Amino acid sequence: MLSEQATPVVRATLPAVGGALDEITERFYAGMFAARPELLRDLFNRGNQATGDQRKALAGSIAAFAGALLDDPDTRPDVMLSRIAHKHASLGVTSEQYKVVHEHLFAAIVDVLGEAVTPEVAQAWDEVYWLMANALIALEARLYQERGVAEGQVWEPMEITGRHEETPDTVSFTLRRPDGRPAAAFRPGQYVGVQVTLPDGARQIRQYSLSAAPGRPDRRITVKRVDGDPAGEVSSWLHANGRPGDQVMVSAPFGDLVLPEGDGPLLLASAGIGSTPMLAMLDHLVVTGSTRPVTVVHADRSPAGHAHREELRRLVDALPHGSLHLWYEEPGAADARSGRADVTALDLPEGVTAYLCGPLPFMRAVRGDLLARGVAAADIHYEVFGPDLWLGTAA
Template identity: 40%
Template sequence: MLSQETITIVKSTVPVLQEHGHAITKRFYARLFENNPQLKNLFNQTNQKQDRQSMALANAVYAAANYIDQLEAIIPAIQPILHKHRSLQITPEMYDIVGENLLAAIKEVLGDAATDEIINAWAEAYGEIASVFIALEATLYQEVKENAFEGFVPFEVTEIIKESNDVKSFVLTPPDGMRLAPYQPGQYISVQAEIPTEEILHHRQYSLSKAYDGVSYRFAAKKDGIVSTHLHDNIRVGDVLRISAPAGHFVLDGSDSPVVLVGGGIGLTPLLSLADQALRLRRKVTVLHAVKDHADRPFAEQLEDFASRGAEILYYAEQNADADVVSGYIDAATLERNATDAEVFICGPEAMLQYVVNACLAATTAEHIHYEVFGPSLAVSTANA
């Protein structure tokens, strides 16, 4: 347990983290990869180049400092990180490496302002934070050990489906004799890609797009980025992809309330399995799907199937909107009307997420709004809840 003195010192650094947190985390990642190049394969290097990863870490460090005396309060917010760590096979030893480089980055960026007293307090606090993460992740690893497979396992690609001009679905079956690990609709798998032109392995998370059937996994990838482009251009039926067991917290609750699913483009992927499950449970389902071009809308057949099973499907498109499609963006009034008394699930670009969250907050509270972020877990404000 942290001493009151340590808690006081760490909380006193919150204003400094607000001002310098991004610079600290940028320096942290530079140090981490300089000193431990073997860890590059665990991080999306595109997000590194776009500075998204350091911004996400800055948010996490700030939250940890602000709640250092009540870390249990941030457990719901860190669930996406815990699941992603499990899917990437993050080990406790890696936390020592992270801590060493993070403390060094704080010292470098703050200079003389980072006194020994502050660095020592942060070292103690980081140890406490790491212990919380490690303990929670150990539970996830134990669940996988009992119910699924460990590590990255080769699955055969048995079917590839063209969903649109730039979206393909990949169906994977497990090795002979291996039971398909169960999953909850809304969860994802991590794909470990060995790309001939790359020096390191790349890992990407892809949402599972159908409810569990005990036979195969299916995920969809938009041709955008090094791994998804590799999948589109190089992977054929009969090839093998190494994946880790399903992970993620973006899942239905146990209530019978209506379910509203809001997707932007490829963001519909995890919502497909959620819609399927909710319809099987006889819950009222409304799907709002926005795309740039209706003529090239992915997953059209699945959406038509949901409609035939009783779901209300609202289509939006910026281009080629026909009589049954709203031209333009999803409007706030429709979101507010549907969010009332419902569980809302959102997946899409960050700007869309924030817009939809704000609109839904006019009709419901933050606890009934669930979202999945593309890439690192950047903050989506629910301050009006």
């Protein structure tokens, strides 16, 4: 909760700070990486820095958190904070790094806003920052404790035991500890960080959903090659170099989009590579003999580009109350509809809990349709691959 002194100052200055956040975060990252180049090399996603997506996500999170403090001072935006904390934990972020961020972020605020940053304004926004930072530090400390690791010490080597070409641009890898010991348990829907050493010596990290059920001898991740400019550094490296017998550094599992306990009905809606956490959920439901109603929606460009297509059908068919609904942008598939996914006409049971994963336009459309059908906002959950550019817009 903001102090009585800080609340009116933040309320008065939020429009100015919010309007300048894009420039502030741009200067923040430039200054921090100039002073600490190892952070860009070995922690932050260089591709997201090049596109500006990380800058937009940071600006969105700060504005959303400050707005929440003003609009509902007795509560915290825990959904947003949890999502960020899980991502940070999968990177091995430490509490000391929040001090580094604070130093360079506030230098950027002063640089951009100049004389408008009076001592009262600086103190009020310092309070906002540390309320958010300390909340994240506490959440991340609990995540590390639950995993039984010291702060930031989430990494271990894992051996690639198998490689399977799922589509022309998607490969799945199975992973196992080199000593044969079982890997740490995880919940269906969670992801791991994968760290590889690139030709220039940078150790870049990306998160990949675990795409098969817990309890199997090997973990599985599914990696879609990211084309474009800039191309995906880690996905391209894994596609070109990842072979059975090679080792990569893998984090402990994290992520808060997880299969709920109980027997209530589920809607699992995905598009593209967003199907991967849903595959782990479905696999777990099949392995455990679940009888809960499960409606599965998936959208893709074409059957040939749909990774794990036959596996998805097999898993849904194995559920006694499972139904599969497919949409492909390219027409002609006998078992699917053409165009974009449309959940408005589906027969959804009362009390359904929805899980969404895929591109933001897909998730926004599906969420909007579900809300229009009367599904409660609290029962609609989502996962974003990469920086969360939806922060503050979906509960």
